[in-house]
Amino acid sequence: MRRVDQIVNTDLGSYLRQMRERVRPEQMGLRTSGSRRVPGLRREEVAALAGVSQTYYTRLEQSQTAHASPQVLLSIARALDLGADERDYLLKIGTPVQDPHQSAPQDDQLSASTKMLMASLGQVAAAVLNYRCDILAWNSLYHRLFAPHLDFGVPDDAGRRPNIIKMNFLDDNVQALYSDWAAESESNVTYLRFISGNHRHDPRLAELIGELTIQSEEFAALWCRQRVSNCIEGTKLFDHPVVGELELMYQSADLQDGNILKFYHAEPDSPHEAALQLLTVDLDSVHQR
DSSP states (O other): OOOGGGTTSOOHHHHHHHHHHHOOGGGGTOOOOSOOSSSSOOHHHHHHHHTSOHHHHHHHHTTSSOOOOHHHHHHHHHHTTOOHHHHHHHHHHHSOOSOTTOOOOOOSOOOHHHHHHHHHOOSSEEEEEOTTOBEEEEOHHHHHHHOTTSOTTGGGOTTTOOBHHHHHHHOHHHHTTBTTHHHHHHHHHHHHHHHHTTOTTOHHHHHHHHHHHHHOHHHHHHHHHTOOOOOOEEEEEEEETTTEEEEEEEEEEEOTTSOEEEEEEOOTTSHHHHHHHHTTSOHHHHHHO
16 A cells, blocks of 8 residues: 555655756765766765765665655755755655645635635736646636636636646647747746655545646656745746737745635736736627727
């Protein structure tokens, strides 16, 4: 029987191995001579840099020891030259789940304040997601930007509710929006793995990852790389079928009801802002006049 805290493929040993193999010895000030049989650092080198025994580190990497103390994990993170998001992820998967039998939070309901916030955001493309990236609500601008081929009311139907990551990998209409879909797909997977560290007990998240792994070779390849990043802000370039090229900034914010507000906006007074606002116009009614 599989352990509950391994249900979302957050295996500590395989993550440590992937991170070790990407670090070049010279990055960590180590001298090298002759050929090396393995890419990256050797296990004994990581152990020495982290100040732990080689036997103990090997047990962690071979999944013979499921957890370690935060102090040891932080030392290993420094030895592997992990970034902030990668270090946080290591701490999540390297420590026990506090209550592995806790049910997933009831995060599919919007609070009254969130509903009012969404109604007021007419000039930006905004959506409310749960941590699985299911779209619980979107305003008309977000809908017209990303998914005009879907019914506007589909987020209200739990059985048909769109998931932004599934759309990015399995919906040709959404894939075609991105000028650099390869970068977008990698961003999606690194974010999903970051999120999975917090929710190893969630079978619905495991089902999402399993479905994407089966249906998308691109997702499966990226998921196996075990890269991690909390993608909460940045810039994306779109090629929209109605308004053409759009360079939009995006941000994410945690809401009090446990969900996530995601919104896209353009630089003020730019051609991209003008193009984005064109999507707020009911083009069908204009053409019928």
